[in-house]
Amino acid sequence: MGKDRSAALPGKYQAFYDQISTVLPAERLIVDPLKTLAFGTDASFYRLVPKIVIKSNSETEIVEILSAANAHELAITFRAAGTSLSGQAISDSILLIAGEKWQGHKVLQEGERIRLQPGVLGKYANLYLRPYGRKIGPDPASINAAMIGGIAANNASGMCCGNSQNSYKTLAGMRIIFQNGSLLDTADAKSRNSFYADNDALVKGIENLRDEVRADTVLRERIERKFKIKNTTGYSLNALLDFDDPLDIIAHLMIGSEGTLGFISEITYNTVVEYADKASALIIFKGIEDACRATEILKSQPVEAVELMDRAALRSVEDKAGMPDYLKELSGEAAALLVETRAASRKELRHNIQSVSLALEAIPLERPLNFTDVESEYTKLWNIRKGLFPAVGAVRECGTTVIIEDVAFPMEHLAEATLELQRLMAKYSYDNAIIFGHALAGNLHFVFTQDFGSPQEVERYSGFMDEVCKMVVEKYDGSLKAEHGTGRNMAPYVELEWGQEAYHLMERIKDLFDPQRLLNPGVILNANPQAHLENLKPLTATNPIVDKCIECGFCEPVCPSRNLTLTPRQRITVQREISRLQARGDSSTRYGSIVSAYNYAGDATCATDGLCQTACPVEINTGELTKELRRLKVANTPRETLARIIARNYGLVTAGVRLGLQSVNLLHTVLGTKSLAKIAGGARKLSGDRLPLWTPYMPKGAPKRKKAGTNLGRAKKVVYFPSCISRTMGPAKNDSDQELLSQVLEKLLVRSGYDVLYPPAMEKLCCGVPFNSKGAFRQADEKAAELEQVLLEMSNEGTYPVICDTSPCLYRMRQTMDRRLQLYEPVEFIHDFLLTELNIQQKQEKIAVHTTCSSEKMGLGNKLIDVAKACATEVVVPEKVGCCGFAGDRGFTYPELNTVALEELNHQVADCRAGYSNSRTCEIGLSQHGGIDYNSIVYLVEQCSRESVA
């Protein structure tokens, strides 16, 4: 993207762009309509489209950007993962993303502390600490998607951390870049000294505020009282009381400042203990009052989490799979507490359970109290709680928004306040609203759906919020935001909650840090009383596959194209905008530009692996949307005719592919790797990247095998369907094992006591994956139906198990075929049936494994690791490597997707002897980017079981 793309920028932005493009490369300065919209979205129900999105890589860049923004008086909003709910991570000016290249971390003092850059996902911080039995304190429910910068800047918290383990309480040090470009590292004496010297006005200003607040008894007591419960409304004024040193005050004011005071470039946390032994109980009470009385008692008990759920909340999930039957039979007023206790040993855990049970004896229960320490059982209980927010999201009408509010009350008022909230929701006809929350912290979330499509509906929301805020503040002196941050959503009510004096104090803090008010303006402090009702996000219906999307962003970290083009959320946001523009007959250049840019950014670079569904609370598979859009493109075009011809002549086509691969391999042998790479690369360039990419890991064509079955007369029989991939693609030229996968698997099955049956006329058979991924649905279904018939016959109507050696194919077969068929891919079959039959000799070696997306979706990751561990002493499962992005044959034509998806692979597997997986095409890309040979796990098991007697 060159400068020409910024031609439409308004004057000051153009000048800023010109200045900053001398420092940053154009590809990290985003100004095109598709990406500014896509990157601009966050999880809130507000929409602002930035003029410029900048992907920053370093502190030096941040200083340059801030300085240029200052010079041109332009507002800047920082962005981590964009999972914020209150409208604090969006901008109509400059959006500065600090995620991808801000992943540094260092575990300190045997895990007692951890230093993190702002782009580290919360879940990875905990992964780094796991070996030390520790974790970071803040535990938002969004921790798998949220990043440290956002967690700290929102002072996010969750079920266990309460008020004592949040970022504010566990902060050990921070590096901050201020709006004027100065830098402070609170852990570095030199930096502290120079900061004192160079930032006199800020330091003195903070000292003055500190002294004023301490001298004002009324204000001091107000601040102390407000922070006895969770509070993220306004700034962390408690910093002025809790710390004497102005720099420590500054660092703690940064917590919860939502990007309005400065940029957090590094944070050091004191970590907390992560106990291994856990037990949970879902305790059902006859009403909210009893549940809240129990919460009071539990405060002094050894419990980590106490989650309150009202009757409507329990009802919202009662029909979901895996929920206990009794949920449907509870009385009309019932309420539940989901309680978790943790301990350092089983003995201590038993003691905790006893203590909690005894303590609650005086409170009448609707069902007997039962703790479970069985992981599968307590996971089911927590699934009730985790399913609540999505349950409302999933039943909402198309076009409506799901809103989650976040208030806190002093504990003694929790029951009364919950009932009052229920009454208010009924008064405003929020009929599907539910209440749940972190009871120990007095923190309630109420979730409801809202249409913002008409002035009457906006009015209803406005009236409801006014009443809720009045009730929370005036009646109970509670917090309007307990953990989600003020954002734009609660900014108009900050003064109501805190009072004039404290509000003025917050304004003075802002002016000390950011006198020009350029950092995230409109967030936390906003003079516009209607700010929470403006810039509402349109959620136009676009396709039933994705219409339930709440734009939470949970799917982003698993998407292989996230650092190349778009994420699933961004694909959906863009499709919604396209539909919105189409609905109003827009034919502007902006519309045209978005539609045309989507072809590559949205369509071509979607791997359609569907891994996004595994992270989505409402189970959206954006890959299905991509395939549906491809189907619409293909329908009634010459491409559909071609798909039909290929489907009908499949045997010939696979023979052609085989021949092609054999010829290329011949060239490889004759020309050598270097020359062929040069020639193939040149040819690809000349073709405008239409010719497939050649790499030395390209498979040879697999010679056609006659497969008549083993005919050994054994009782144990298995039908083996080698996929068309393994029928056409053999090992790569330099692979150490040159046998075909189908030969090796057959050997292994025979060794394990099976007779192997092959489907007749196999060359023309296909499960339909290649057709389905290209949108040729009809041909895909026809091929699957044809194969299904053959397999039913061969397996004696499902009596014999069926193996397909390629996991994506097997996944589709399981999705589409007759339930009588017992369908397996090799990992599961080996794990469940062959390991006990074989004499496996474990080798002293280090190997790597890769779980394919389809295996992940079938829950086979652990089985792959188990099988690998049976064969090798050291098994590496690389971190941060999900979908490999090869996507069938897409890796040949869009190799860049494969490259970015596997960025983290090479350094983690470099010292492994080999890698193992269960999809041939994935293995091509894994070998290329891992720098070691990847093959099917079948090869490894076969090698390690040669001593077995069949």
Ligand SMILES: Cc1cc2nc3c(=O)[nH]c(=O)nc-3n(C[C@H](O)[C@H](O)[C@H](O)COP(=O)(O)OP(=O)(O)OC[C@H]3O[C@@H](n4cnc5c(N)ncnc54)[C@H](O)[C@@H]3O)c2cc1C
């Ligand atoms: C379904 C769902 C459940 C959620 N559950 C919880 C929960 O249980 N508890 C909870 O507290 N929150 C929850 N959230 C809200 C949100 O996920 C958290 O607040 C999270 O910590 C935000 O992190 P992020 O990386 O997405 O930050 P972003 O949304 O990108 O940014 C958050 C704020 O931090 C600022 N910021 C980002 N990076 C920096 C930086 N480097 N320096 C300075 N400022 C910066 C931004 O400007 C913004 O104001 C939930 C959200 C969703 C969608």
Ligand code: SF4
């Ligand atoms: S697709 Fe699912 S996970 Fe992704 S943003 Fe939408 S609702 Fe969230």
Ligand code: SF4
């Ligand atoms: S299918 Fe894969 S590439 Fe496509 S949006 Fe989902 S995770 Fe991303």
